[in-house]
Amino acid sequence: MVGYTQRLEKLGFPLGQELATDFILASLPPSYGNFISNYLMHGAEKGLTELCGMLKIAESDIKKSTSGGHVMTVQNKPAFKKKGSSWKKKGKAKVANPKPNLAPKAKPGPAADNECFHCHEKGHWKRNCKLYLASLKNRSSTSGNDKE
Template structure:
């Protein structure tokens, strides 16, 4: 009886395995003519869950119906498998802990940067495309202006451009009634 009441579950072992150990202790007590009711054994298992299982134990305690030891062990098995799946191959993660992934930039040292004290390779991005660049010096009569869309001039000489900036011909306008601003609307 003392072993049953003093038993403490640990987080680094299977909870289902430890629940089976408690169930075995309870069955041994029947041999000494001191049987424990199923409800006491189930409540004892819930009370002895490790601290990382506190939220789950609380949810079990809040249930209004009694749970048998077999059903409890099945529920613990499902929860333990779900936690193992969520933890993934990196190991167990406890509630309340956070993890972060770090990405490290790979700095390549080439002959141009050696001894210059530069932290990063300033060689620029590598060209991976095979597109042909458009030749400069297009035809003003064929190619439209990027500002107004007209022919015969480039955007740098466009009359629609003012002070080096593009003048906009259109504006977005919203018209609304401000009388009801800040008041909740009535349900429709």
């Protein structure tokens, strides 16, 4: 890109430092996002040759950080063995579950001194209040009759 901007200057169409820098930064792939934001915040007055050097350093840093992070995935195909005319899948013997099934933990209910926000009685919550649930049921049944 720097070569293209220099060639345009020789042809009589100079882009200017800022526009050339913007073109270069806009042409970078998304993996350079951190570099672009860092450059715009700290190094906006640097020249194109300094930008080119910084990009080379950033490229090597990006390659180093991604080379250790790649995990190669391998698709395992099931192995088949032929017995007579039928194909059977080779398999491993079933292993007993190493962790026994644990019973689900019971969720704690309201404490005896908690007060219901609907009926103001102690020992239950509003979502479990019989009066509140009955009023909801009545409201839904009356609203259903209004539609008819």
